[in-house]
Amino acid sequence: MTASGLSTGSAIKGAHAMLDAAGVPTAERDAVSLAAYALGTTPDAVGAHSEVPVPAEFWALVDRRVAREPVELIVGASYFCGRRFLVEPGVFVPKPETEELVARVVERLRALPTATPRVVDLCTGSGVVAITVAAEVPGATVTGVDLSGQACDLAVRNAATAEVKVAFECCDVATALPELDGLVDVVIANPPYIPVGRAIGMPEVRDHDPALALWGGPDGLDVVRAVERTARRLLAPGGWLFLEHGPYQVQAVLAMFGDAAWSQVADHETVDDAVLVARRAEPERPEPERPDHDPNRIIREQ
Ligand SMILES: C[S@@+](CC[C@H](N)C(=O)[O-])C[C@H]1O[C@@H](n2cnc3c(N)ncnc32)[C@H](O)[C@@H]1O
Structure with missing residues (x-):
């Protein structure tokens, strides 16, 4: 026209x-x-x-x-939490509902006793979550992980543009960052979680987001389960996990966090999704040593 x-x-x-x-x-x-x-x-x-x-x-x-091409892909940029990020075909376009996940994470990080927390963003995509957290909490050491090399390359460029320091690792969530086992204060994840075969209403998502970013196996939870196992391994006792998932998966996701490794587990509805928050349980303290009350015990003094 x-x-x-x-x-x-x-x-x-x-x-x-x-x-x-x-x-x-x-x-x-x-x-x-x-x-x-x-x-x-x-x-x-x-x-x-x-x-x-x-x-x-x-x-x-x-x-x-x-x-119905996403406006972000037409103009090559997306605004997320008030910052401008590069986007490109082949990498998941950030969605506004994920801003709520970030708000919860930043609130928690600011309330931690340490000003220099260690943070891992699993399934980082274009890096918007990792970079926003690093910008909002300048003392944080942030690492982003994604299986897609294209996503990691874009995330590196986005971090350079934002002038924040974030490390990106191109690898599978399941095997990510063994060197950080037990050392991480906060793990964040917005993994693929749509069950294979479920209809996607929005053409912008269905026809333009990469399959790797959307589909999570028969029940949608294949990568979510990997996130749970990896967060269990990475988090320090008392550390926090923030996990975005589908609103239709609340019961299944809560069940995944039902064992003694997790405490303070809660699921929160967002505009279009849900965010699970869970805390890595502190190890049980050993019983304090009881004083010896044996009346027959002879204390020898020199
Ligand atoms: C829904 S997108 C989220 C991207 C970004 N965190 C955001 O909120 O905009 C999910 C991301 O997970 C990545 N991914 C899928 N399976 C993965 C796996 N097994 N290990 C690591 N990353 C994976 C995809 O490449 C994609 O970038």
């Missing part, structure tokens, strides 16, 4: 209507984001350009969004 000479303000109104008709849930915001991208400015500054003729390429961007 072309509409030469149309002002940016009018073009945004037209694009908003087109995106609404295509069922895009964030139609107005996306129309503004696409206009900002076409103009080479930020969404906040678009208002100042409303009388400027809209660039011709704007309509090609709108057509892509009408076809």
